[in-house]
Amino acid sequence: xxxxxxxxxxxxxxxxxxxxxxxxxxxxxxxxxxxxxxxxxxxxxxxxxxxxxxxxxxxxxxxxxxxxxxxxxxxxxxxxxxxxxxxxxxxxxxxxxxxxxxxxxxxxxxxxxxxxxxxxxxxxxxxxxxxxxxxxxxxxxxxxxxxxxxxxxxxxxxxx
Amino acid sequence: xxxxxxxxxxxxxxxxxxxxxxxxxxxxxxxxxxxxxxxxxxxxxxxxxxxxxxxxxxxxxxxxxxxxxxxxxxxxxxxxxxxxxxxxxxxxxxxxxxxxxxxxxxxxxxxxxxxxxxxxxxxxxxxxxxxxxxxxxxxxxxxxxxxxxxxxxxxxxxxxxxxxxxxxxxxxxxxxxxxxxxxxxxxxxxxxxxxxxxxxxxxxxxxxxxxxxxxxxxxxxxxxxxxxxxxxxxxxxxxxxxxxxxxxxxxxxxxxxxxxxxxxxxxxxxxxxxxxxxxxxxxxxxxxxxxxxxxxxxxxxxxxxxxxxxxxxxxxxxxxxxxxxxxxxxxxxxxxxxxxxxxxxxxxxxxxxxxxxxxxxxxxxxxxxxxxxxxxxxxxxxxxxxxxxxxxxxxxxxxxxxxxxxxxxxxx
Numbered sequence: 001x002x003x004x005x006x007x008x009x010x011x012x013x014x015x016x017x018x019x020x021x022x023x024x025x026x027x028x029x030x031x032x033x034x035x036x037x038x039x040x041x042x043x044x045x046x047x048x049x050x051x052x053x054x055x056x057x058x059x060x061x062x063x064x065x066x067x068x069x070x071x072x073x074x075x076x077x078x079x080x081x082x083x084x085x086x087x088x089x090x091x092x093x094x095x096x097x098x099x100x101x102x103x104x105x106x107x108x109x110x111x112x113x114x115x116x117x118x119x120x121x122x123x124x125x126x127x128x129x130x131x132x133x134x135x136x137x138x139x140x141x142x143x144x145x146x147x148x149x150x151x152x153x154x155x156x157x158x159x160x
Numbered sequence: 161x162x163x164x165x166x167x168x169x170x171x172x173x174x175x176x177x178x179x180x181x182x183x184x185x186x187x188x189x190x191x192x193x194x195x196x197x198x199x200x201x202x203x204x205x206x207x208x209x210x211x212x213x214x215x216x217x218x219x220x221x222x223x224x225x226x227x228x229x230x231x232x233x234x235x236x237x238x239x240x241x242x243x244x245x246x247x248x249x250x251x252x253x254x255x256x257x258x259x260x261x262x263x264x265x266x267x268x269x270x271x272x273x274x275x276x277x278x279x280x281x282x283x284x285x286x287x288x289x290x291x292x293x294x295x296x297x298x299x300x301x302x303x304x305x306x307x308x309x310x311x312x313x314x315x316x317x318x319x320x321x322x323x324x325x326x327x328x329x330x331x332x333x334x335x336x337x338x339x340x341x342x343x344x345x346x347x348x349x350x351x352x353x354x355x356x357x358x359x360x361x362x363x364x365x366x367x368x369x370x371x372x373x374x375x376x377x378x379x380x381x382x383x384x385x386x387x388x389x390x391x392x393x394x395x396x397x398x399x400x401x402x403x404x405x406x407x408x409x410x411x412x413x414x415x416x417x418x419x420x421x422x423x424x425x426x427x428x429x430x431x432x433x434x435x436x437x438x439x440x441x442x443x444x445x446x447x448x449x450x451x452x453x454x455x456x457x458x459x460x461x462x463x464x465x466x467x468x469x470x471x472x473x474x475x476x477x478x479x480x481x482x483x484x485x486x487x488x489x490x491x492x493x494x495x496x497x498x499x500x501x502x503x504x505x506x507x508x509x510x511x512x513x514x515x516x517x518x519x520x521x522x523x524x525x526x527x528x529x530x531x532x533x534x535x536x537x538x539x540x541x542x543x544x545x546x547x548x549x550x551x552x553x554x555x556x557x558x559x560x561x562x563x564x565x566x567x568x569x570x571x572x
Contacts, residue, residue: 006306007234008288012297024298036298047295 089113089149093138094157103130111152113144162209169207170214173199174444185293187286187547189510190540192444196451208452218449219522221442222515226412227380228439229313230419231432238310246304246488247311250506253484254280257476265469270326271531274520277319278535279477283510283543284309290550291505301498304488305505316512317416320519327523328391328408339407342394343387346409347417350383354421365427372431376422383418384411408523412515443511450518454536466533473538474545481506482560496564497557504553508546513539 002014010028017023020040027033033055038045050058074088097105102115118125118132119139125132134140144152177191199207208214238244258279262272287305296302325339354361365372387409398405422428482503489499517535521527549556 004303005234005237006297006303007237007310008232008284009292009297009306012303014298022298026297028292034292034297036295038298045295045298 086143087146087149088116089142089144089152091140091142091153091157093134093136093140095136096158097134097156098136099133101131101133102128105156107142107152107156110155111144112148113142113152113156115140115142117141163213166208166210166214169199170195170445170448174448178444185547185551187283187508187510187543189283189285189447189514190543192447193451193454193514193536193540196448197454198451200448200452211449211452214445214449214452217442218446221439221444221446222412222519223380223384223415224435224439225443225446225511225515226317227415227419228436230317230416230421231423231428231435233313233416233420233423234310235420238307238314240307242492243304243307243311246308246492247315249487249491250308250311250481250484251280251315253487254477254480257480258473261473261476265472267528267531268526270323271527273326274323274517274527275473275531275535277316277323277516278509278513278538279473279480281312281316281509281512281516282309282481282506283508283512283546284312286508286510286543286547287505287550290508290547290553294551294553296505296553299498299501300493301489301502301505304492304502308488308502308506312512316516317413320410320413320416320516323516323520324408324410324413324523327520327526328406335405335407338394338405339409342390342407343409343413346387346390346414350414350417351421354418355424358425362425362427365425365431373434376428376431376435379418379422380415383414387411387414406524410519410523412519446518447511447514450514450536454532466530470534470537470541473534474541477509477538477542478507478545478549497561500557500560501553504549504556507542507549509539509542510546 002012004012004014006012006026008029010026012024012026014022014024022036022038022040022045024036024038025033026036031052033050033052035048035050035055035058036045037047074090076086076088078084102108107113107115116127117140118128118134119141120135121137142149142152173195174192177195178188181188181191199205200211238247255276258276259272261279262275263269267275287309291297291302291305321340321343325336325343328335328339361375364375388411391407391409394407395405398407422432482500485501485503485506486496486499489495489497489502493499513535517532521532
């Protein structure tokens with residue numbers, strides 16, 4: 001990758017594939033991002049201008065983050081309440097949990113973490129009742145403080 | 161309340177013509193100058209009541225422009241050998257071309273120097289916006305063009321120091337040297353002062369109230385007037401000693417170096433955004449005021465001599481940029497065609513040629529009307545023609561290559 005500074009324009013990041021295709025990302029001084037793609041031998045490049053939000057989305061697709069949601073922490077903040085931040089934890093159900101209910105495991109009682117949703121075979125169960133039994137392949141979505149999430153991962157999921 | 165009417169005339173006419181030129185995808189600078197020529201003083205509608213007022217506002221625009229360039233100037237990046245080579249080639253070819261033509265058409269030595277400077281300096285604004293709009297940023301020559309513009313900025317600063325010193329020194333070697341020395345001393349003073357004070361002023365720029373912008377303008381106006389007062393002081397001092405010494409220290413040079421000094425203060429980033437808005441507004445007023453003050457005589461315009469000189473000037477300027485571009489392209493990119501594209505992108509002239517002329521004229525008498533008419537007509541034409549060149553840079557490069565290959569069949 002080649003990084004070069006373009007005064008008054010911004011910064012350019014450039015990659016050339018072995019085939020000779022070129023991709024350039026330019027962070028404009030205005031805060032927007034231009035994405036150039038120039039196929040080898042093409043007359044004109046294709047260009048799109050993205051906002052930083054859009055660029056971040058494209059970026060996370062490219063890094064594969066969207067495709068491998070195995071375990072992910074998302075922090076949600078609200079524009080109205082600036083100091084309220086909620087950590088949302090997404091993780092797959094582990095072997096030792098399968099066949100047991102939320103109540104059986106005592107997740108809330110032992111760790112303070114609340115399960116707010118389950119994703120099961122492509123369907124989602126929002127605020128599952130305590131008697132819900134985990135199945136293999138479930139993805140759980142939980143909220144809690146960072147410390148509580150850690151305890152939950154250790155005690156309930158059995159992860160180190 | 162006539163100043164409100166003046167302001168309304170300037171802003172409304174510039175808005176209308178500016179919008180029209182953006183709609184037509186043309187450079188807006190000639191539109192603002194033309195607005196000034198038509199609505200301003202001579203030969204036009206004469207709608208402005210207080211020329212001084214509009215001119216003062218325009219002067220602020222020039223100061224802010226130079227401040228902006230100084231702030232953005234990248235001293236580190238320009239030292240790369242390839243960029244230095246490109247910059248020197250551009251300067252050498254085009255400055256000499258402009259200077260020689262100036263002498264041929266019968267200008268004085270200083271006028272030929274001014275003409276050469278106006279011919280040399282491309283319009284960064286037009287070149288850069290055309291690179292973005294025409295999707296050229298992925299190509300290697302975009303980088304070369306952008307750094308050429310940076311190199312031209314520092315040459316502009318040097319040319320301004322030299323030309324204003326020569327003008328205010330009334331062409332006598334001793335006074336020119338005194339002016340130069342005082343200017344350089346003031347620059348060093350500003351650079352060291354800002355560096356020493358940076359710990360003190362840095363937190364002031366971080367405030368959320370009116371203090372950061374006030375401080376910025378206090379620095380800009382403070383140092384600009386210091387330059388002016390120093391000139392007067394020097395004159396009085398010399399008179400006391402029985403010497404007649406005219407010394408005018410250019411306030412725009414001071415602004416340039418103040419800007420580059422403040423780029424070392426990290427927290428200045430915050431008020432700088434506001435400065436850009438002020439610069440855009442006042443610079444537009446400057447172009448209007450320049451057109452307004454410009455004694456555009458249609459009689460001169462129609463004289464054969466003037467038309468021939470103008471045509472020669474335009475031809476030489478376009479050729480010059482293509483020649484320097486070709487040399488740069490061959491050396492840096494190993495491709496003549498890339499070089500021709502560099503030439504096409506740097507063809508437009510604009511804000512800097514006008515600013516340079518206005519600043520030098522403001523320093524002292526001795527500039528003929530022929531030169532100023534020539535430069536204004538030249539900039540208006542070359543900013544329009546140049547935008548077209550910059551827009552179709554790749555096609556022009558290809559067309560010239562086809563022509564060259566036909567004339568000189570490649571050796572087998």
